[in-house]
Each structure stands twice: as structure tokens, then as C-alpha cells.
Amino acid sequence: MTRNRASARKAGTAFETQIATTLATHLDDDRIERRAKTGAKDRGDIGGVRVHGQRVVLECKNTARTDLARWAREAHDEAGNDDALVGLVVHKRHGNAQGLDQWVTCTVADLIALLTGRRPEEDQ
Template identity: 50%
Template sequence: MFEADIAGYLAEHIDDRIERRRLNGTNDRGDLTGLKVHGLRVVVECKNYGGRVEIKPWLDEAEIERGNDHADIALVVAKRRLTTKPGDQVVLMTIDDFVALVTGQRPGTGIEDRADD
């Protein structure tokens, strides 16, 4: 339900082609499809969690999905506690993804350029 709520909100406010993606099995390509910025494809991983924010594992998962989907940008939409409004949820992304979002160009060539900190 969380994924559908976020997809509906983004479809209403950005592009009506954004929708909840069907499950892909082992080669997951994110939870939402149809989001583009500057013509760049965006993978969205939604996290409806009940506890602690897991930034590194969530961003790592989104990055793998970005590669699986041959997308340019990966981001995580995480549910905030005590609110169900889609517009109140938070977005996590790496600086490389933020640069691509703002400029329309992704620094480097992708996964192989990332340091494993």
C-alpha cells in the first residue's frame, strides 16, 4: 500500500505515467516505474519501515536496482513515523544521484566508480 500511495502522489504531481512496478524477483528494478528527470530514468525504492532508518543498506539496494534497470538515478522513499501523508515522507539519495537529478548528468560511469566505504 505504501508503494501505491507514493506512486499515486508522484503521478498526480509529476507525471501520470508513474506507477507501482510489479515484483521482478531476483533482478529487482525498484518499486516504482515511469519517473524521469531531465530525460534520465529514476529508480525508486520504497521503505515502509517500523523502526530504525537503515541508510547504507537501503541506498545499496537502490543502487543495485539502478544497475538492474539501467537507470541513471536511484533514490529511496522512506516512511516517516506518525504520518501517512505521501508528501510528508522523506527521500534519501547519494550526492552522485543528487548531482544527476539537478544537472541532468551523472558523474562517473556508475556502480564500478563507487567506493565501498
């Protein structure tokens, strides 16, 4: 069965809700929530995630085709809109229904920021 716009939106909403619920459960954090879309100044799909006292933006994707470069740019733009430390992409691992089994993608700079709490300087 192919997806139409409505079924794709429904699948995306369900995936975002699943990830928010999984994170809130395992991080024991009642601030984590699925965010409503806010247009041009979107601040990511999941809010309330923090590391080192700073915001982390999560951009969720439930699609058949992978486009990591575009998704990472989107997550970074949304992190800027939210004044967050990093923007990460959480994407559907097809064939795995559990929230804990889904993929998370980030740049090495994002990984360094997560581990240290600071964005690294550009490579010289």
C-alpha cells in the same frame, strides 16, 4: 502490535501505492506506477519517474528501523537493473500520513545526477 511477514508486506504495498499515486498526481504523469517484484533483477518499487529524459528508480521502505546504507545499495543495484540515472530511497516518516511528507534519501552523486542529468565522475 508487532508486524508479521504478511502485515509488513501489506504495509509496504500500501506505502508504495501511496507514493506512486502522490507522484503521479503532483507530476501529472500517467506513466508513474507501482511495479511488481521481479526477483534478482528487481528494477525498483516505482516506475515511470523521469528526469532529464532518463529513468529514476525509487525504492520504498516502510519500516520501524532505518538502514540507509543497505537501502541505498539496493536502490543503486535496481537503478543498474533498469538502466536508470539514479536510484533513490523513499522511506516512511512515521507520524506523518501524507505522501508529500515522506523522506527521500540519496547520495550526493545522485543529487548531482538529478540536478545535471549526468552521473559525476568519482572523486580524484
